[in-house]
Amino acid sequence: MDGMILGFDLCDTYTRIAISDTEETWVIPTVVCKDKNNDNWYIDEEAYEHVLAGDGVVEDKLLSLIMKDGTATIEGVRYDALDLLKNFLKKAIETAAKKTGTDVIDAICFAIREPEAKIMDSLMYCADFLGISRQKVHIISHTESFVYYVMSQKRDVWSNQVGLFDLSDGSLRYYEMKTRKGFRQLQVLADNERQEESFRLDVLDTKSGSRMADKILSTCADRLLQKRLFSAIILTGKGFETTDWATDFIRTVSFRRRVFQEHSLFALGAYYKAIDTTREKTSYGFTCICDSRLKTGVSLKVLSRDKEVEVPLANTGDNWYEAKSTVNLIVDGDNEIEFYMMPMDQKNKKSVKIMLEGFPHRPDRTTKVELTYGFLDDKTMAVIIRDKGFGEIFPSSGTVIRREVTLA
Amino acid sequence: MSLILCRQEQVKHPFFIDKLGIHIYSSEELCYVIVNHPFVAMDNFVDEELIAFIRNELGQGFLAGKLENMIAARTPVDDMLVTILQENDYYSSKEIHKFSQSLSSYRRMNRAELTKVMGDYYFHQKKYGTAIQYYERILNEWRLKSISNGFTAAVWNNIAASYAGIFWFDKAMEAYEMAYTFDKSKDVIRKMYQLTLFNPDLKVKDRFNTYITSDDRANWKKEFDSVMADGDDMRIVKSELDSIFEKDPIRRLEAAGKKVTSLKLEYRKMI
Numbered sequence: 001m002d003g004m005i006l007g008f009d010l011c012d013t014y015t016r017i018a019i020s021d022t023e024e025t026w027v028i029p030t031v032v033c034k035d036k037n038n039d040n041w042y043i044d045e046e047a048y049e050h051v052l053a054g055d056g057v058v059e060d061k062l063l064s065l066i067m068k069d070g071t072a073t074i075e076g077v078r079y080d081a082l083d084l085l086k087n088f089l090k091k092a093i094e095t096a097a098k099k100t101g102t103d104v105i106d107a108i109c110f111a112i113r114e115p116e117a118k119i120m121d122s123l124m125y126c127a128d129f130l131g132i133s134r135q136k137v138h139i140i141s142h143t144e145s146f147v148y149y150v151m152s153q154k155r156d157v158w159s160n161q162v163g164l165f166d167l168s169d170g171s172l173r174y175y176e177m178k179t180r181k182g183f184r185q186l187q188v189l190a191d192n193e194r195q196e197e198s199f200r201l202d203v204l205d206t207k208s209g210s211r212m213a214d215k216i217l218s219t220c221a222d223r224l225l226q227k228r229l230f231s232a233i234i235l236t237g238k239g240f241e242t243t244d245w246a247t248d249f250i251r252t253v254s255f256r257r258r259v260f261q262e263h264s265l266f267a268l269g270a271y272y273k274a275i276d277t278t279r280e281k282t283s284y285g286f287t288c289i290c291d292s293r294l295k296t297g298v299s300l301k302v303l304s305r306d307k308e309v310e311v312p313l314a315n316t317g318d319n320w321y322e323a324k325s326t327v328n329l330i331v332d333g334d335n336e337i338e339f340y341m342m343p344m345d346q347k348n349k350k351s352v353k354i355m356l357e358g359f360p361h362r363p364d365r366t367t368k369v370e371l372t373y374g375f376l377d378d379k380t381m382a383v384i385i386r387d388k389g390f391g392e393i394f395p396s397s398g399t400v401i402r403r404e405v406t407l408a
Numbered sequence: 409m410s411l412i413l414c415r416q417e418q419v420k421h422p423f424f425i426d427k428l429g430i431h432i433y434s435s436e437e438l439c440y441v442i443v444n445h446p447f448v449a450m451d452n453f454v455d456e457e458l459i460a461f462i463r464n465e466l467g468q469g470f471l472a473g474k475l476e477n478m479i480a481a482r483t484p485v486d487d488m489l490v491t492i493l494q495e496n497d498y499y500s501s502k503e504i505h506k507f508s509q510s511l512s513s514y515r516r517m518n519r520a521e522l523t524k525v526m527g528d529y530y531f532h533q534k535k536y537g538t539a540i541q542y543y544e545r546i547l548n549e550w551r552l553k554s555i556s557n558g559f560t561a562a563v564w565n566n567i568a569a570s571y572a573g574i575f576w577f578d579k580a581m582e583a584y585e586m587a588y589t590f591d592k593s594k595d596v597i598r599k600m601y602q603l604t605l606f607n608p609d610l611k612v613k614d615r616f617n618t619y620i621t622s623d624d625r626a627n628w629k630k631e632f633d634s635v636m637a638d639g640d641d642m643r644i645v646k647s648e649l650d651s652i653f654e655k656d657p658i659r660r661l662e663a664a665g666k667k668v669t670s671l672k673l674e675y676r677k678m679i
Binding site: 301303306327328329330392393 | 411413430431433436437441498500
């Protein structure tokens, strides 16, 4: 394949991009500028140049704007958040195309801090706008990106637990992952937690501020890591661009542990994931369990050759945003559909029945239903069941049932 | 409760079953028709057209090939029907076995009995025209193979009922008269009398009238009125017509037009 492979670490304030071949990464602010006089859009330095020249209007915090269905009015024209994001991504991809010398995209993966369905939907709409096939677009959380980054390193980096501190302006997050042998293949469990001990990065401009920040972080690290064994601790984020101010913290985290700094970790993780999607068979033989993956599998029991067999709709470790499909089923017996939930801890398995209320009574096996399912997050499945009737023999009643099912 | 996963079938050209007046769009519907309408399936159902539908629309080339070989080898149609059911996994093995046995039991009947059962089946499906064809087939063969008077009377009786079903009352009356010649039953005279209540232009012939007492007339009239009052079909049609006449004049005309078209279609299916 000759096209680009792109990894985006898409945050509200900045975006870091990794591209194929060179593995070069660069960072740009997540802002877009609209020319006041024409329909030209700009990003990065060009955006600020136009603002300084007085002929551009800049819009920032694009992801927050998406989340609150925000709009921006520029020179009397209203743009919704999706328009702004589309233009931002268009320009960012054009920059990548200039660097690689091709505008063909083989795969693109976005890493976002929280796997929010609204942002994920918006990114898919952007892909449609940019003419990128949805099959080539993947969206993962920072946690999953962290997993892909770590699992792309040598085994001794992830032979034990791995911790990650992400320090940015006003935000401190701690990520942790570990591997364990699963029934069929290796399982990687990863999670993250926003820490209350965050601070604005401008406190580091003064000596007293730096000392206070160092103390805060080292106390936090002490509490999180305790005396546990880690094969690696990784530091990322703007706050760790230099660590001169964090001597106590570095001492705490490096006690009998290796410490790495990687500022492009999430962009590279997304990039590794994007590469993997272009391969016929994945190079990552593990099941990932994190916030963008399902912790509970869902299946149906169907009759096949006189036997009841389980048909999985989604498996544990599937990306919940991508786990969506439509199946046609024929109902035999009671007018209901039973879903079987299989969490990682099999003791907690359960089943949930959805009664086909409002469906007409017909003889057995003459009600065909179209079952469309998807996931709103890692804990909620959304189901739409449509009465398809049974051809001209029993025409459809047009009844539609919509339900949300809690997985565990 | 169980579920069956439907096959991925993109049927662009559905298969029309003339005798039922319906199109089928899937392998599940095909199996349903075979089991629930065995007399349609037993009667030259598996032909080139069906095999082409199975191959091109249902995407079951293997089954289509198998059926072609069976036709070439002059395999009985019942075996071909069972093969279709087995390949499609819509019915269980137990149900397919039961169906196969019911086909065998039909095949064990003599030709006249089987033809009557088929005629009765179409009668119950309100396919009165097709039912009459089957009943007449028995009578045409009567000269070749003797059948009892009771059986012949039952056939004429059903022909009469079929004609009545398509509002062809004078033909129905003739058929009842024929039924009476084979079975001198007062019940046949009752039906003739009740036919005249449907259509006052009709008259029961004098030779039958002599058997009808005034009490009979009163009882049969009462019975007729009660059946008419209780008829579900009548009630449904009446409520539909009531709802049409509740609408404003423009929508009333539109709804009435639709109703007339649907009744015409229904009637065409009957004949």
